Amino acid sequence: MAKPPDLSESTDNEEAGLFAAFLEQWHAGEARIEDLCERHPEHKDVFHRWWSRLVTVGEVTTGGEVARTAGPKTRRLGRFELLEEIGRGGQGTVYLAEDTRLRRRVALKVLVGFDTTSGERTARFVREAEMAARLDHPGLCTVYEAGVEDDVPYISMRYVEGETLADRIEQTRSQSSSSGLGTSREFLNDTLLMAEQIARALHAAHEAHLIHRDIKPRNIMVTKEGVPVILDFGLARDLGGDLTTLTATGQVFGTPAYMSPEQVSGQVESLDGRTDIFSLGTTIYELLTLRRPFEAPTREGLSRAILAHEPSDPRKIDPTLPADLSVVLLTALDKDPNRRYATALDFAEDLRRVRVSEPILARP
Incomplete structure (x- = not known):
């Protein structure tokens, strides 16, 4: 059964949020596209365009029904055969697809809620994805x-098999609910090694003048061989050029719980690699403690927490964690970018030092 793209996860765009809420109601049989357009006539042209994209990729039929019977080989987007849905996020849906020209399987991200009416913006979208294609590192998912x-924007990427860190966190959370939270040295070392590898991969991207802006557990895949790979660099931002970001000026890009304070406060144009360091620190904190450093029941409350509240010392949650690791994590999570690690490589080095019991460079 087709599922609605979670377009509201990583954007403040009103149209995308309304469309995502509509799709949830539509799948429950409680809404029609005509009703949505009648309630919001100012957005009807955009909604019809996005609806047409779902028809194009086979998510729904031309009659407005869920595409329940379409076989995997009948759904196409240009030269790509859409085999199955493998993920969804703030900008659209990701499919396992077959590139029939190059005869290889790819992860194809379809951007349902992206405006293609502006030729300049569409060209910028393609150029920014081409910038991400410069990345050549085993820990970074290759953008092809x-x-x-057919008016449907897409990004073709390397297909990475494995499980996300979000999956691992859920598995650990389920296991700890019966056994209690307590970190074994083996688990800690494995986690620190993985975190170090992620930070080093992130540094490679930053050295290529690209920042990710949406580092989170669901955007990090762990292969069957245990190698972490950062996904979704297709909408990374170029730090070295004069191109503006794909999101509108002042628009927040990222997943709220993992955003840096500068992202939350809308300092879009001044972002640099230290915003990714903060998001990675949040991810590692959650991986080790099974809690996020900043939590609130509403998005507004979450924003206030990120901007004004200090994260709890992770050792208050799990006293078995090393004291130096707390210092490392809290340094990465400092609200002032100037007091965080200057580079992801510095972050990686201190993670290594904790793992091998060497003195860390950061100071409380």
Whole structure:
């Protein structure tokens, strides 16, 4: 059964949020696209365009029904055969697809809620994805190409098999609910090694003048061989050029619980690699403690927490964690970018030092 893209997860765009809420109601049989357009006539052209994209990729039929019977080989986008849905996020849906021209399987991200009416913006979308294609590192998911087919924007990427860190966190959370939270040295060392590898991969991207802006557990895949790979660099931002970001000026990009204070406060144009360090620190904190450093029942409350509240010392949650690790994590989570690690490589080095019981460079 087709599922609605979670377009509201990583954007403040009103149209995307309304469309995502509508799709949830539509799947429950409680809404029609005509009703949505009648309630919000100012957005009807955009909604019809996005609806057409779902028809194009086979999510729904032309009659407005869920595409329940379409076989995997009948769903196409240009030269790509859409085999199955493998993920969804703030910008759209990701499919396992077959590139029939190059005869390889790829992860194809379809950006349902992206405006292609502006030729300049579409060209910028393609150029920014091409910038991400410069990345060549085993810990970074390769971007092959980006384009627009039948008014549907897409990004073709390396297909990485494995499980996300979000999956691992859920598994650990389920196990700890019966056994209690307590970190074994083996688990700690494995986690620290993985975190170090992620930070080193992130540094490689930063050295190529790209920041990710949406580091979170669901955007990090762990392969069957245990190698972490950062996903979704297709909408990374170029630090070295004069291109503006794909999101509108002042618009927040990222997943709220993992955003840095500068992202939350809308300092879009001044972001640098230290915003990714904060998000990675949040991810590692959650991986080790099974709690996020900043939590609140509403998005507004979460924003206030990120901007004004200090995270709890992770040792208050799990006293078995080393004291130096607390210092490392809290340094990465400092609200002032100037007091965080200057580079992801510095972060990686201190994670290594904790793992091998060497003195860390950060100071409380």
